[in-house]
Amino acid sequence: MSTRHPSRRDFHRTALAGLATLGTTGAGLLASPAARAAGYPERPLTFICPWPAGGTADITMRALCVAAAKPLGQTIVVENRAGASGMLGLRSMAQAAPDGYTIGQIPISVARFSQLGSLPLDPLKDLSYIARVSGQTFGIACQAGSPYKTLADVIAAAKAKPGRITYSSAGMGGATHVGMEEVAHAAGIELLHIPYKGGALALQALLAGEVDLLIDSSSWAPHVLAGKLRLLATLGERRTQDFKDTPTVKEQGLNVVVDAPNGIGAPKGVDPAVLARLRAAFKLAAASPEFTAACDKIDAPLMYLDGPDYAQYVAQTVQKEKLLIERLKLKELMAKG
Incomplete structure (x- = not known):
């Protein structure tokens, strides 16, 4: 699942250029979609982290949310809902109202659990994809x-x-x-x-x-x-x-x-204008000093992809996981506990 990724310097340059465009034209992703979405967001967002507090994913996701809150103009409250190898929190997020106020981390292992029968969720149909942000060491x-x-x-x-x-x-x-x-x-x-x-x-x-x-x-x-x-x-x-x-x-x-990259998503059915605003905010957040410092601290590479490209990556991973499940006999392994 390895791909070639842009350097941190190139990514920062691209993100800052995007921010300048948003500020000067007033017609970028942060402005025009907001108008179409009737002023979204009007209240704080909830971000579901499917891992316990204090872990590497929790630390980086909190830094990411601090950065994303700035362009959104609202606080993002992180809630830890751990269990079932990250699937408990993911399922909770997927079942939330698709209004853009509940988002969360999507563990890439959803591509595996959905095929093992232990998660009643289709990653290709039941989620909205915002961004892939970083890998893991x-x-x-x-x-x-x-x-x-x-x-x-x-x-x-x-x-x-x-x-x-x-x-x-x-x-x-x-x-x-x-x-x-x-x-x-x-x-x-x-x-x-x-x-x-x-x-x-x-x-x-x-x-x-x-x-x-x-x-x-x-x-x-x-x-x-x-x-x-x-x-x-x-x-x-x-x-x-x-x-x-x-x-x-x-x-x-x-x-x-x-490498199991970390991604950000929302329930299926989020208004396209709201989703566009989230995508723009998290693109900026993924290049922010807060997030890059948190990633540097745990030696985690930046692996940003915008929502549509991230969705395509998940679809490719689903196919790879199908072969892995068969080769490792994972269904039998999971049955043994």
Whole structure:
């Protein structure tokens, strides 16, 4: 699912040019759609974050909402509704009134859960797409005192004792769980998955010694830097800016890449003028100092796409997930719990 993305400098330049156009012509996306939508927004918006407070997604989404509130002229209140690997909050958002006052993060794993039968929602028909904003840096970590110095050590140990090495993730069937199962499948090993209700709790499980490994977006980063955890591998196409000495899974001989970009959406049926205003506001927010600083802090790449392009990306991901579900036998895996 990797694509070539514009540099941060180019993206900032484009966004600032767009802002200047909006300010000088009065006919840009922030003005004309507002008139057609009868003054929207007239009150604060609710943003549903489908992950617990304090996790990497929560931190970046809050920064994004602070930035988007400025061009919208209204506060955006973030509500955390965690559970079911992000699908609980997504379903709540999808069922809200399509008036533009309830929006939220769309985990890309919706493309998987909708096909596994665990989510009564069609991502191609039941959602409105506003923007794709950023990627995630996933990594596999262990405690600093662990006997595992490399990913190869984990693989060797797992072959010696199948199903006994444990790892925590942000939930059953989510990007981290499936990413680790892809790694295990490619390596020919069996690991024992211990799902938690979000990445923050999965991290705490590793820090407390409840599991042997953690796979998560970069919640592990400050603890690796502090010497409490050891980063064994990252799952991107290339090494991360902040952890250049850590090889990717792909570099270590396993053809697995996971980025799971974060996107923003709304219920299906939002007035096109309202949706256009949201798209314009979140385009500016995705290039804002608040959001880019939050992404830099967790080494997350900017991966902006406007709503229509984001919807097309989701449609392509649905097809890729269909093949992944069959290859990893995910329906059987989910049935085992």
